[in-house]
Amino acid sequence: MTEPDLTTEMLKAAATHVxxxxxxxxxxxxxxxxxxxxPGVARALFPRGAVDLALAYHAAGDAAMLARLEEADLADMRFRDRIAAAVRFRLEAVEDREMVRRGMALFALPHHAADGARAIWQTCDHIWTALGDTSDDINWYTKRATLSGVYGSTVLYWLGDDSDGHAATWAFLDRRIDNVMQFEKTKAKMRENPVLTRVLAGPLDLLSRIRAPQAGPMPNMPGHWNVASEKHGKQDQT
Known part of the structure; x- marks a missing residue:
């Protein structure tokens, strides 16, 4: 069997034990x-054992969400509703909530917390990319960070939700997204304020030089500094 096939079989088998x-x-x-x-092949596939298997389980859920997003017709939806739909698709990809609950316990451990945070970030990156996000500046980070907060809190709520069809979870998700939209409106008003714009000119200029990760010699770096913009700024000052 190929590596993906072996991973699939391992995950199927894990569902009866986890x-x-x-x-x-x-x-x-x-x-x-x-x-x-x-055993040797299993270790080759998952060098850290159960941790890597849990991450593979999370990645499989992301793949199921993306497949459903490709099939769904979201054209007539408001953008905030498309985000809500994507989060809902992600949670509906889970067949056994106990698998996720056990995963939350694993990634709550200090030495695995970074893996858990990275997995949630990856999910949110998949959502934004699938919905057509093309930002290449600080907004690339803020969008994913904000959605990570929404997604993480929704997962916690969903794990304890016994309402019919998880209706309470979807209502909770809508409220969290509404909170984010209010925050975005506040940010827009701040940018339109001439006084605040002058006061924040320095920090805003600094943030404008941050760029999203780029494919290149160091693809695992979290972002890059726009050196050209910095040089340009110096030239403008001379």
């Missing part, structure tokens, strides 16, 4: 055994 033993070494070994994957 709800009881968490994303642990016990679950990892049992999943490999049940899927017929040799």
């Amino acid at each position: 709800p009881f033993d968490g994303w642990s070494q016990i679950s990892f070994d049992a999943a490999a055994r049940d899927a017929g994957v040799a």
Whole structure:
């Protein structure tokens, strides 16, 4: 079998163990055994064992969300409703909430917190990219950071929601997005204020030089500094 096939089989097998033993070494070994994957091959696929398997599970949920977004007709929706739909699609991709609950417990541990934060960021990046975001400045970061907060809080609410069809979760999600939209309106008003614009001229100029990650020799860096803009600014001052 190919690597994706082995991953799929491991995840299927893990679904019968993780709800009881968490994303642990016990679950990892049992999943490999049940899927017929040799221990050495399993370790080659997931060097950190259960942690990497949990991240693969999260990535599979992202892939299911993206597939559904491709099929959905969102053209007539307001943009905030498209975001809500994407988050909803992501949560509806989960077949067993206990798998996610156990994942939250795993990534709450200090030594795995960065992995958990990166996984949520990746989900939100997928959503923005799928919805056509083309920002290449500080907005690239603020959009994903804001959505990460919305997504993370919605997941926590959803894990404890027993309402019919998770109606309470979707109402909670709508309220969180409304909060974000109000914040964006406030930001727009601040930019239109001539006094605040002058006061914040320095910080705004600094932020304007931040760019989104680019494909290049260091693709894993979080962003880059617009050196050209800095030089241009110096030339304007001379």
